[in-house]
Amino acid sequence: MNRTTLSLIACTVALAAVTGFAAFDPPAASGTSGAGSATERPVERTGLLCPAPSFSDIADTAYTSFTPVTQGAGSGGKAALVAAAEQSADGKGGRGGGKKDQAVLTPKPPGTPALGDTSGSDTPALIGTADGKYAPGWTVQETTRIAAGTGRGLQGVTCTPADTDFWFPGASTAKGRTDYVHLTNPDDGAAVVDIQLYGKSGAVKTTVTDGITVPAHSSEPVLLSTLTDDAETDLTVHVGVRSGRVGATVQAQDDAGGGDWLPAAADPADSLVLPGIPKDATDVRLVAFTPGDADADLKVRLASPDGSITPAGNETVHVKAGMTSAVDLGPVTRGEPGSLILTPTDKAAPVVAALRVVRGKGSSQETAYIPATAPVGRRATAADNSAKGTALSLTAPTADATVKVTASAGSDGGSPATKTYTIKSGTSQDVSAPTGGKGTYALTVEPVSGGPVYAARTLTGSSDGVPGITIQTLPSDRGLVAVPRAEQDLSVLQQ
Numbered sequence: 001m002n003r004t005t006l007s008l009i010a011c012t013v014a015l016a017a018v019t020g021f022a023a024f025d026p027p028a029a030s031g032t033s034g035a036g037s038a039t040e041r042p043v044e045r046t047g048l049l050c051p052a053p054s055f056s057d058i059a060d061t062a063y064t065s066f067t068p069v070t071q072g073a074g075s076g077g078k079a080a081l082v083a084a085a086e087q088s089a090d091g092k093g094g095r096g097g098g099k100k101d102q103a104v105l106t107p108k109p110p111g112t113p114a115l116g117d118t119s120g121s122d123t124p125a126l127i128g129t130a131d132g133k134y135a136p137g138w139t140v141q142e143t144t145r146i147a148a149g150t151g152r153g154l155q156g157v158t159c160t161p162a163d164t165d166f167w168f169p170g171a172s173t174a175k176g177r178t179d180y181v182h183l184t185n186p187d188d189g190a191a192v193v194d195i196q197l198y199g200k201s202g203a204v205k206t207t208v209t210d211g212i213t214v215p216a217h218s219s220e221p222v223l224l225s226t227l228t229d230d231a232e233t234d235l236t237v238h239v240g241v242r243s244g245r246v247g248a249t250v251q252a253q254d255d256a257g258g259g260d261w262l263p264a265a266a267d268p269a270d271s272l273v274l275p276g277i278p279k280d281a282t283d284v285r286l287v288a289f290t291p292g293d294a295d296a297d298l299k300v301r302l303a304s305p306d307g308s309i310t311p312a313g314n315e316t317v318h319v320k321a322g323m324t325s326a327v328d329l330g331p332v333t334r335g336e337p338g339s340l341i342l343t344p345t346d347k348a349a350p351v352v353a354a355l356r357v358v359r360g361k362g363s364s365q366e367t368a369y370i371p372a373t374a375p376v377g378r379r380a381t382a383a384d385n386s387a388k389g390t391a392l393s394l395t396a397p398t399a400d401a402t403v404k405v406t407a408s409a410g411s412d413g414g415s416p417a418t419k420t421y422t423i424k425s426g427t428s429q430d431v432s433a434p435t436g437g438k439g440t441y442a443l444t445v446e447p448v449s450g451g452p453v454y455a456a457r458t459l460t461g462s463s464d465g466v467p468g469i470t471i472q473t474l475p476s477d478r479g480l481v482a483v484p485r486a487e488q489d490l491s492v493l494q495q
Contacts, residue, residue: 040480042480046135047127048128048129048140049125049186050184051125051247051249054144056121058147059123061142061143064114064383065105065114065383066107066139066442067139068477069110069111070110070137073136077130079131080128084124084126084184084217085215085218107134110136113440113442115411125184127186127217129186136479136480139383140159141156141472151251152258153468154260155261159247160264161478166240167265168239169287171236171250171252171262172234175231176255180221183222187216189244191213191241191245192212192241193213193240195239199232199236200325201323204228204235208227211242214244233326235324238291260368262369265353265354266373267352267374268290269351270350272341272352272372273340273342273375273395275339275394276337276458277340277355277370278333278460279333279337281332281333282358284357286327286329287324289319290322291352294349295318296350298318298344298345299315300314300327301340302340303338305338305427305429306336311329316345337391337393337429339397356369357370366468366469368458369471373475375452376452376475377475379476380475380476381443381474385440386441389461390433396423398426401422401450402447402448403423404419405446407434407436410436411438412437414437416437417437418434
């Protein structure tokens with residue numbers, strides 16, 4: 001090994017620690033060494049993007065920022081959320097542009113939630129950065145209450161890092177639906193984005209062929225119904241970035257059924273987990289899409305508190321290549337919380353999927369979405385929890401798992417509290433969160449032993465008889481990164 005090789009290894013280690021690239025999820029959450037060929041280090045810088053919350057003048061939005069305490073993190077650093085400029089159709093600054101004092105909160109040191117709020121239709125998207133002790137696992141939740149009109153009810157989304165590829169099964173251009181793709185560019189240069197739509201018969205012809213330009217430090221909402229004349233009840237949206245990076249999230253709103261945010265689904269895979277279906281769900285609809293050239297046949301199982309069962313009449317789902325498939329599962333949980341597990345039968349192919357979940361009936365119904373998600377990994381974090389209206393769902397699809405759940409100190413004081421749970425293989429459990437704080441608190445989920453764990457957090461609350469609901473899945477909070485362990489070849493000293 002020569003000195004050039006050693007320099008490259010050192011450079012790789014430094015880059016991974018700063019950016020969080022080459023992330024790896026060992027089972028421990030202590031910041032100690034992982035596998036023999038790698039070592040864990042807290043990330044030193046991270047970024048988050050929050051979409052503009054609503055077009056409604058009667059919307060009230062709360063923001064909650066939280067960084068877990070992470071062993072090995074630095075003592076300095078800072079975090080900030082600033083407004084992005086939102087572009088109008090002619091490319092000029094639109095709603096929210098330049099309003100740097102709106103919907104911005106100041107994050108607090110690790111272990112303590114920070115709160116902020118805003119109201120009205122001119123709240124901009126937010127671009128957030130954190131470094132030093134604020135970066136490892138930094139999580140921001142955006143929760144909006146809309147009293148009436150399209151999308152009324154409770155809408156929530158976890159702010160996400162920028163990326164270049166996103167899948168959204170479960171969108172729609174049907175009558176009564178108003179679905180937007182929100183694109184936010186955190187970088188100094190413009191991003192060029194392609195949006196592709198896939199319906200029940202395959203690719204849907206769209207009006208935009210040259211890509212959508214999102215200027216630097218700006219956000220642009222794209223109404224799906226302006227991209228096509230086809231009214232599709234079930235759509236899969238693919239957002240691909242030609243140049244640059246963006247944050248992308250779909251806001252799915254229904255005139256009659258309320259609405260919520262539809263986050264990007266986990267990367268295409270032949271086995272998927274969709275956790276956190278509430279026990280009082282009155283209707284559940286599965287939307288799936290396979291982006292490859294081969295059809296997929298999926299076995300459908302519902303992980304309940306007592307074990308896995310097969311929904312009667314929906315034992316399997318056939319997903320044709322390049323076409324969006326949808327299956328009505330009805331009130332599949334039947335009074336018990338559950339999670340959907342999709343595995344291949346005789347035809348395995350990569351699939352993306354999401355659930356549309358309805359709570360309530362008639363004019364009192366509300367809608368939430370559960371995309372297929374990645375496992376918790378080494379730690380997941382959920383901000384914006386309260387003593388009432390918070391439910392945490394844990395699923396162990398393949399093997400028993402022991403999980404540690406910690407509730408942070410609250411926004412109004414108190415102390416952290418921890419409980420440990422054992423989730424049996426093939427089951428899904430709603431667990432009671434430990435409480436020690438006052439006011440709004442954060443939850444962290446850390447697998448201790450056993451198989452992979454999937455998690456989701458549900459927020460509920462009623463307003464004028466409408467049962468508001470929003471569900472956020474909990475993949476890794478990206479707090480730690482594993483970097484290659486540099487092995488020095490002493491022979492270089494002789495060169």
